[in-house]
Amino acid sequence: MLKKQTVWLLTLLSLTIVLSVFYMNSPDSDDFSFVFQEKSKEDTEKTAGDLSDLNQNLTSTSDLEGTDLEDMVSSVSTEDDLFTLIRMELAQSRSSQMEKLESVVASGTASVDEKNTAFEELTRINQLSTKELIVEESLKAEYGYPDVLVRSMEDTVIVTVKTDQLSDKEANEIMRTVYDEFGALQVEVKFQPSNS
Numbered sequence: 537m538l539k540k541q542t543v544w545l546l547t548l549l550s551l552t553i554v555l556s557v558f559y560m561n562s563p564d565s566d567d568f569s570f571v572f573q574e575k576s577k578e579d580t581e582k583t584a585g586d587l588s589d590l591n592q593n594l595t596s597t598s599d600l601e602g603t604d605l606e607d608m609v610s611s612v613s614t615e616d617d618l619f620t621l622i623r624m625e626l627a628q629s630r631s632s633q634m635e636k637l638e639s640v641v642a643s644g645t646a647s648v649d650e651k652n653t654a655f656e657e658l659t660r661i662n663q664l665s666t667k668e669l670i671v672e673e674s675l676k677a678e679y680g681y682p683d684v685l686v687r688s689m690e691d692t693v694i695v696t697v698k699t700d701q702l703s704d705k706e707a708n709e710i711m712r713t714v715y716d717e718f719g720a721l722q723v724e725v726k727f728q729p730s731n732s
Contacts, residue, residue, distance in 0.1 A: 560638060560658075618728070619685050619698070626687060630661055637661075664688050667717045671695070674713060679706065682730060686714070692722045702727040 640646050640654035668686040675684045675697070683698040693714050707725045714723045 619683050671717050693718055694724045696726045698728050698730050700729045
């Protein structure tokens with residue numbers, strides 16, 4: 537009986553390692569970030585139709601490198617585009633950072649300390665992304681918001697909710713949800729009115 541359990545444990549462990557290596561080295565890492573989002577066919581068609589608008593917004597904002605997020609908000613046509621744009625920029629930034637860290641981990645010239653530091657940073661980035669997704673999905677499910685954007689930067693977590701108004705009680709509940717997931721960090725809660 538003990539041998540069977542050992543074989544099963546080793547099999548599951550090796551499968552976990554193989555899948556971890558596959559996900560870390562997969563070139564399409566952005567495809568896995570939307571696993572928990574269920575999209576209907578209409579949403580997919582709308583997204584495909586709005587892709588040209590998003591590309592125009594991206595090209596119009598590409599020459600605004602020195603501007604802040606508030607300036608970018610005014611150049612984006614809808615909140616859907618804004619949330620999508622911010623998510624894409626965040627995913628692209630994290631993806632490039634993770635590629636650099638993965639190259640350090642895979643490097644033959646890097647020291648053990650450098651590899652450990654890079655691996656810990658990779659783990660931290662993955663955990664942040666997971667926590668952001670968990671908070672977004674829980675807030676959507678619990679309060680019925682059409683969309684929620686959670687970004688963690690340094691020691692601050694910024695939560696932007698798509699709703700026409702946000703009461704102090706709702707903001708406090710959102711902050712409590714963020715504290716439960718991220719711990720004691722500074723939390724900013726904002727809302728974007730929807731145009732529907």
